[in-house]
Amino acid sequence: MFLGIEIGGTKLQVALGQPGQDPIALERMDVQPDRGAIGILDQIETAGHRLLQKNAAQAIGVGFGGPVDPQTGVVAKSHQIEGWENFPLGDWCQKTFNLPTSLCNDCDAAALAEAAHGAGQGAGSVFYVTVGTGVGGGFVYQGQPFGADRPAIAEIGHLRPGIHADRPEITVESIASGWGLAAEARSRLMGDVSRSLSAARNRSPITDQTSDEFARDLLLRCDHDLDLLTAKLLGQAAAEGNELARDILEHGTQALGWAIAQVITLIAPQIIVVGGGVSLMGDQLFFTPLRAQVRRFVFPPLADSYAIVPAALGELVVVHGAIALAAKSS
Known part of the structure; x- marks a missing residue:
């Protein structure tokens, strides 16, 4: 079992599940911009502990709505919410939940989910584009997110x-x-x-x-x-x-x-x-x-x-990707 977390500018989702399956438990919350990053961290801590009280997890995956460094687990910034500048989110999750944590941009998480379990399933190379409030992208090659060692990719x-x-x-x-x-x-x-x-x-x-x-x-x-x-x-x-x-x-x-x-x-x-x-x-x-x-x-x-x-996975696409990321990294 794996814990998947989506952190966006307006919504926050924390879910427990297996790759490619519907989550067995999901909590969705509205982000409170006036509370900044601290408010989101409080929400994650409360929801995460509540889910983990019922089921154990092996690892955590996080899809973050902004630029991140997957190698260090550090958030560069959020374009919507104050307080994320150079925040060590991977370390925070690991200490808070005592579980190994992997971090990526939310579009990269969505790309991984659609390539592995969604509309791109079975293809050797999948480029994912999200067109919403903004326009983002992610590239998955032979089942692996491409460019995790770069400051940005597929933008x-x-x-x-x-x-x-x-x-x-x-x-x-x-x-x-x-x-x-x-x-x-x-x-x-x-x-x-x-x-x-x-x-x-x-x-x-x-x-x-x-x-x-x-x-x-x-x-x-x-x-x-x-x-x-x-x-x-x-x-x-x-x-x-x-x-x-x-x-x-x-x-x-x-x-x-x-x-x-x-x-x-x-x-x-x-x-x-x-x-x-x-x-x-x-x-x-x-x-x-x-x-x-x-x-x-x-x-x-x-x-x-x-x-x-x-796309095939709807509003849970980033959560699916975060769970898949956790499974790949565990």
Whole structure:
């Protein structure tokens, strides 16, 4: 039996189980940002001891939402929660629970889970992409996480989309993530310069009049409060025929498709597994245009060498990966 821990910016999950099986016990908690890292550690300690009172575990695996050093078990930082800077999380877990502990980034944990027990099962090389609040990646080769000895690996969301993206904030994540899609929608509704893809996809450009109609529709959907405009809302509007929302989503899938094509060209994974909240928009709005954009940009000899598939393990993917990591390291 193994203890798997997922530490995110909004949720915390602690589970007990075996690799490839549903956890026998699971505790899910909301993160309290005002309590910082100390509050999360308190939650882990309480939940972990509660689970371990009923079942013994051999080891602990942790998937952390931010950059980590798997070799030392030290967290570099969290982009959402204060107090994680250079924190020795591996040592803390080992001392708190008296169990050997392995640590990795949450996307690397998810990649391991999908490769071993999910949509990439049976493939020799699997690249995992999550498209949600941010865009992250992980690469598993011959069943092993790749790049554990490097400070970062497979960070597809931080690719710069083209030679003119010369500022660090201009990334694939800034365009294709849920946050990026919502930010572009807000910019368009406020009248900022937009980058329409109408001409690129050989469709009639959106006229000023119809654009105004689609803009009014989006404003009504968020009650004229642009802070409430989300990628999920854009997906709903696009599914119901809002061309402005579709244009924004297509801009995102173009950037993501370009990035995945670069990954395929460089390392030729057999399976690309895509998960995260944005991917839940489905085939018509997400996977079909994404596959078309990947094919558009990929190195032609590799065009038929890969499959792009939805993730299979849902909200427990990082927990599954953490349990698999613990089992591999024990």
